[in-house]
Amino acid sequence: MDGDFVHIRRMMHHIQGASNEVEYPLSYFYNSVPELSLWNVDRATVLRERPQLLEYIVQKKICQACQGFSSCGKQGDMKGFVQTIRPCTTGLSFGAERCQPFYDSQAASRVHRWRDIVGVASQDAHFRFDNYPEEQSLKYPKLMTFARNFAESYTVGQPSDGAYLFGPPGVGKTHLMLAVFNRLEERNIPCLFLRSDTIFDRMRHILSVDGDLDEFLQACSSVPVLGVDEFAQERANDFTLEKLFRIINQRFHAKLPTWFTSNFSPPQIYRKGGQDLQESVAPLRSRILQMARLAKMDGEDHRQRHLKSLT
Numbered sequence: 251m252d253g254d255f256v257h258i259r260r261m262m263h264h265i266q267g268a269s270n271e272v273e274y275p276l277s278y279f280y281n282s283v284p285e286l287s288l289w290n291v292d293r294a295t296v297l298r299e300r301p302q303l304l305e306y307i308v309q310k311k312i313c314q315a316c317q318g319f320s321s322c323g324k325q326g327d328m329k330g331f332v333q334t335i336r337p338c339t340t341g342l343s344f345g346a347e348r349c350q351p352f353y354d355s356q357a358a359s360r361v362h363r364w365r366d367i368v369g370v371a372s373q374d375a376h377f378r379f380d381n382y383p384e385e386q387s388l389k390y391p392k393l394m395t396f397a398r399n400f401a402e403s404y405t406v407g408q409p410s411d412g413a414y415l416f417g418p419p420g421v422g423k424t425h426l427m428l429a430v431f432n433r434l435e436e437r438n439i440p441c442l443f444l445r446s447d448t449i450f451d452r453m454r455h456i457l458s459v460d461g462d463l464d465e466f467l468q469a470c471s472s473v474p475v476l477g478v479d480e481f482a483q484e485r486a487n488d489f490t491l492e493k494l495f496r497i498i499n500q501r502f503h504a505k506l507p508t509w510f511t512s513n514f515s516p517p518q519i520y521r522k523g524g525q526d527l528q529e530s531v532a533p534l535r536s537r538i539l540q541m542a543r544l545a546k547m548d549g550e551d552h553r554q555r556h557l558k559s560l561t
Contacts, residue, residue, distance in 0.1 A: 274300065282307045285335060295341040302344050309333040318438065319355035330355075354406055357474065358440040374443070377428035386422040386549065393545045397426055400507070401433035406440070406474045409505035414481075414538060416512045417547035423511035427477050430509065434475055441475035447483050450490045467493060471500035474507075481512040482519040486527050491520065495530045502537040510542060 279296050280286050283303060286296060296303065312323045313332050322329045330352035336343045379398060387394050396413065404410055415423040427443075434441045456463050470476060476497070484490055501508050512519065516539055520531045 274304070279303050279307075282310075283335065289337040291337065291342065299342050299344075302342070303335075306333050306335055306344060313349065316349075316351055319349075319351040322351070350407075354440065357406075357472070358438070374428050375432055377425045378432055379429045382425055382429055383422055386426075386547070389549070390545065390547065393426075393547075396543065397430050401430045402437075404434065404439060404475065404507065410507040412475075412508040412510070412542040413545055414510045414512065414516060414542040415545050415547055416510075416515050417549075418513065421547045421549045423547055424479050427479065427509050427511055431475070431477055439475060440473055441477065442470060442473045443477040444470070444479065446478055446480045450484055450493070453493060454489075467496060470497045472504070472506070475509070476501060476506070477509040477511075479511050481510040482514050483512070486520050488528070491528045491530050491534070495534050498534055498537055498541075502541050505541075508538075508541060510538070515546070516544065 276293055276296055279300070283306065285291075309324070309328070310333065315323065319330055324331070328346065330349060331346040332349040334345045334347055336345070379401070382394075393413075393415075400410065400413075413427075415426065417423060431441050431443050453463060453466070455461075456466060498508070516535055519535060519538075520527045526532055
């Protein structure tokens with residue numbers, strides 16, 4: 251197949267058999283393919299293109315029952331394609347284009363390639379909504395409702411706000427964000443969770459072994475949902491701020507949801523002595539404030555409740 255649009259001149263065997271055995275009235279085609287009426291396609295063209303139209307209808311019904319690319323009901327080289335129909339000077343033109351579930355599957359594959367590199371830990375799967383500290387759930391009902399709704403209902407390609415969770419250590423920021431991301435993964439929503447304190451060291455490692463850093467940056471910039479833990483905790487310099495701004499800027503313009511946890515409120519990120527560390531900090535801050543809902547969290551350090559002392 252040539253590119254993302256290919257002409258198909260091969261009829262499925264069961265369609266050929268059906269067209270020989272069953273006489274389909276013209277109304278069947280006009281009802282099944284509303285575009286024919288919209289384009290004022292005449293009866294003679296419909297009769298002439300009947301075999302192709304039958305194939306188009308069957309393919310369309312398969313796509314309507316789609317459960318994702320991995321379970322695509324199509325056969326052979328039609329797997330991952332959606333058949334198209336367009337008016338043309340000779341009547342109708344039939345073709346095929348890559349379907350969105352195919353692109354979603356490709357995006358998920360790219361994300362999984364980077365999971366080990368970004369530092370996803372096996373214990374991260376333990377953080378869920380059902381074991382989130384009850385006192386924090388009761389304390390922030392609006393935040394919990396937003397987080398649960400996002401985790402349960404977000405769909406790929408849907409413009410959506412992310413969240414910026416900030417406050418002192420141990421108040422449940424990372425737990426809540428991981429609960430969201432673990433649920434998204436259960437729903438097969440491609441997402442990527444980054445730890446700010448290690449991610450830039452990993453970027454430098456990619457460069458040191460002549461890896462493709464642009465591929466990684468593009469994955470972070472385009473993944474349907476991105477999470478950045480301990481945002482603004484890393485040692486900021488020209489390298490880190492340049493890469494971070496590139497990721498956030500692309501996601502901002504693409505309206506892709508991004509979640510953050512941080513010990514710093516947005517006005518305090520990447521500042522020293524009351525001054526922004528770089529000129530890019532102000533536009534970075536502005537984008538974050540527009541793309542994420544703010545949630546200030548406080549309370550006791552939950553981690554200190556289970557300290558084991560030997561004295």
